[in-house]
Amino acid sequence: MALEARLRARRAGGAKLLVPYVTAGLTDDWVRVVEAVAAAGADAIEIGIPFSDPIIDGPVIQAASQTALERGVTPASALAELGEVSIGVPLVAMTYCNLLFHAGFQRYAGWLEEAGVAGTIFPDLPKEEARPWAEFAAGKGIANVLLVAPTTSEERARAIAAESRGFVYGVGLMGVTGVREQLAASAIGVAKRLKSVTDRPVLIGVGVSSPLHARQLAPHADGVVVGSALVKILADGGGPEGAYDFVSSLRQALDGQ
Amino acid sequence: MSSVFANPGSASGYFGDFGGRFVPEPLMAAVRELEDLFTAAWEDPAFQAEYHSILTGYAGRPTPVTYCANLSQDLGIELYLKREDLTHTGSHKINNVVGQALLTRRMGKSRIIAETGAGQHGVATATAAALFGLKCTVYMGAVDVKRQALNVFRMRLLGAEVVPVNSGSRTLKDAINEAMREWVACVEDTHYCIGSVMGPHPYPLMVRQFQRVIGDEARSQMHEAIGTDPDFVVACVGGGSNAAGTFTAFLESDAAIVGVEPAGGAAVGRGTPGVVHGMRSQFLQDEFGQVEEAQSISAGLDYPGVGPEHAYLASIGRARYEAVDDAAVLNAFQVLSRREGIIPALEPAHAIAWVLAEAGSTIPRGSRVLVTLSGRGDKDSEQVAEILGGA
Numbered sequence: 096m097a098l099e100a101r102l103r104a105r106r107a108g109g110a111k112l113l114v115p116y117v118t119a120g121l122t123d124d125w126v127r128v129v130e131a132v133a134a135a136g137a138d139a140i141e142i143g144i145p146f147s148d149p150i151i152d153g154p155v156i157q158a159a160s161q162t163a164l165e166r167g168v169t170p171a172s173a174l175a176e177l178g179e180v181s182i183g184v185p186l187v188a189m190t191y192c193n194l195l196f197h198a199g200f201q202r203y204a205g206w207l208e209e210a211g212v213a214g215t216i217f218p219d220l221p222k223e224e225a226r227p228w229a230e231f232a233a234g235k236g237i238a239n240v241l242l243v244a245p246t247t248s249e250e251r252a253r254a255i256a257a258e259s260r261g262f263v264y265g266v267g268l269m270g271v272t273g274v275r276e277q278l279a280a281s282a283i284g285v286a287k288r289l290k291s292v293t294d295r296p297v298l299i300g301v302g303v304s305s306p307l308h309a310r311q312l313a314p315h316a317d318g319v320v321v322g323s324a325l326v327k328i329l330a331d332g333g334g335p336e337g338a339y340d341f342v343s344s345l346r347q348a349l350d351g352q
Numbered sequence: 353m354s355s356v357f358a359n360p361g362s363a364s365g366y367f368g369d370f371g372g373r374f375v376p377e378p379l380m381a382a383v384r385e386l387e388d389l390f391t392a393a394w395e396d397p398a399f400q401a402e403y404h405s406i407l408t409g410y411a412g413r414p415t416p417v418t419y420c421a422n423l424s425q426d427l428g429i430e431l432y433l434k435r436e437d438l439t440h441t442g443s444h445k446i447n448n449v450v451g452q453a454l455l456t457r458r459m460g461k462s463r464i465i466a467e468t469g470a471g472q473h474g475v476a477t478a479t480a481a482a483l484f485g486l487k488c489t490v491y492m493g494a495v496d497v498k499r500q501a502l503n504v505f506r507m508r509l510l511g512a513e514v515v516p517v518n519s520g521s522r523t524l525k526d527a528i529n530e531a532m533r534e535w536v537a538c539v540e541d542t543h544y545c546i547g548s549v550m551g552p553h554p555y556p557l558m559v560r561q562f563q564r565v566i567g568d569e570a571r572s573q574m575h576e577a578i579g580t581d582p583d584f585v586v587a588c589v590g591g592g593s594n595a596a597g598t599f600t601a602f603l604e605s606d607a608a609i610v611g612v613e614p615a616g617g618a619a620v621g622r623g624t625p626g627v628v629h630g631m632r633s634q635f636l637q638d639e640f641g642q643v644e645e646a647q648s649i650s651a652g653l654d655y656p657g658v659g660p661e662h663a664y665l666a667s668i669g670r671a672r673y674e675a676v677d678d679a680a681v682l683n684a685f686q687v688l689s690r691r692e693g694i695i696p697a698l699e700p701a702h703a704i705a706w707v708l709a710e711a712g713s714t715i716p717r718g719s720r721v722l723v724t725l726s727g728r729g730d731k732d733s734e735q736v737a738e739i740l741g742g743a
Contacts, residue, residue, distance in 0.1 A: 147642040150532045151376045169640045193626045197641025218376045244378035270537040
């Protein structure tokens with residue numbers, strides 16, 4: 096299903112958007128985890144395809160990626176597993192661009208289509224390098240999501256938001272992904288700047304770790320991406336139930352309950 | 353266009369199909385600022401004067417070219433060494449860090465971070481940090497911390513913090529990952545001093561420019577010595593900074609240009625195109641694009657990628673890239689020591705090993721061969737002694 100249309104429709108209905116992140120292949124039951132995350136009220140789910148050199152990821156996702164790789168997960172195998180089930184919410188494949196270039200656009204898009212994936216995120220593929228893939232993906236109905244950082248100028252943020260599809264990913268802090276105690280002030284700053292330059296859904300991720308953080312961001316952004324905090328629960332053996340409980344708590348926080 | 357961008361493709365950060373700027377958005381502002389600052393500084397006579405005065409008065413440049421009479425006789429060629437081992441800190445790395453330390457000061461940043469493999473770039477960065485009064489943190493794979501203990505001590509003595517990196521293969525590739533991660537979090541007051549001709553634009557170009565002093569000196573020294581260009585120009589290639597700095601002066605000449613890679617880390621020779629560490633280049637990787645670990649006796653060449661300019665020079669056939677194995681390197685390490693009284697670092701011992709193997713065949717008898725001796729072997733002596741059983 097189309098990512099941006101779905102997110103815009105949810106927003107129009109008054110909802111704040113929740114996009115949890117799950118590392119593909121972290122455990123045997125990772126697809127069950129994805130289903131549980133959907134059932135707990137996710138509006139879309141980011142699927143992290145493990146890469147050997149994740150330069151924007153902190154210790155939690157680095158370790159999860161390493162574990163998944165050691166379990167023999169490949170982009171093709173992870174996406175094939177996803178294709179066997181119907182999740183019910185749009186999926187967004189997040190990984191580093193070497194996997195895309197190595198597979199080639201045609202082959203990679205084929206994997207995504209077979210898995211029913213609606214969008215892609217490549218944190219190391221900035222606007223200047225993203226266009227060929229973004230155009231190719233758009234032709235297949237796949238949205239390529241671009242990132243905006245606290246150090247991105249307003250002019251550049253406007254241009255990135257214009258080229259992004261699906262939503263705009265606001266990076267909440269200057270740093271790698273990871274669980275943080277407090278929400279960085281920069282998270283709200285990025286949200287406000289993006290909301291002032293685009294009508295596209297604005298989601299804030301990186302350093303968004305708890306129901307409290309989600310609640311703090313809700314007045315300023317259209318929604319949140321939560322990665323490391325969920326992956327940590329999974330790495331500690333939380334399984335589908337642990338994922339369901341945590342994502343439910345995020346959902347309730349965003350719904351003002 | 354300014355002289356910096358005289359090379360094909362460089363204006364957009366590309367050497368042919370290779371290079372580019374594949375960085376996460378949080379770093380984009382910093383690399384763009386660096387590009388503007390470097391471009392302006394390189395054209396600024398005051399910057400050039402200060403850079404060269406430090407290279408002369410502090411780093412010991414120019415370094416000589418040494419004619420190796422004994423080996424030349426053994427091999428039936430004329431062998432010349434460009435002696436980067438004689439610089440302050442013992443390797444060519446100082447040329448680059450002096451330039452980047454000056455840029456750090458121009459940016460008003462107070463701290464410099466670096467990755468290091470063999471420790472030579474880490475030592476050079478720590479040295480420049482001491483000289484310029486900058487705080488310094490060096491990321492080093494835990495495996496390399498162990499096999500290059502002397503350099504770890506030197507860095508700490510110079511006032512730098514050395515952070516062992518335990519992720520991935522725990523070598524140079526992972527030290528780069530960790531330095532990049534750290535940089536995102538402290539980019540406001542910190543410059544990332546990349547040690548080779550790799551990473552996102554402008555690094556490959558900038559580091560090449562800061563290293564071209566090697567080739568510029570060597571070419572005029574060769575003209576003085578033999579009245580013309582050498583027939584072969586040879587240098588070792590990990591990321592490829594001493595090679596890029598050497599080769600760039602000879603690209604327009606008739607010299608055959610040869611980069612020598614470790615057999616276990618031959619990114620040009622055995623790699624495939626990819627995008628890692630901010631650049632499109634050649635990498636050792638599996639069928640899905642997961643980066644593989646390099647395996648080399650030399651920590652400084654233990655890198656599964658290569659600078660994009662080398663990938664480009666190979667793609668257009670202007671340079672060729674050959675590989676030598678660890679046994680040949682150990683032999684070359686000893687041969688140069690015994691025949692010429694020069695203990696090379698294991699990295700340039702790769703270049704020597706290729707010359708030893710090919711003299712009289714690929715390198716015809718009577719050829720004039722220039723090899724860049726990128727560093728001295730003190731740091732490697734303990735490791736080699738262990739392998740050779742205390743020879």
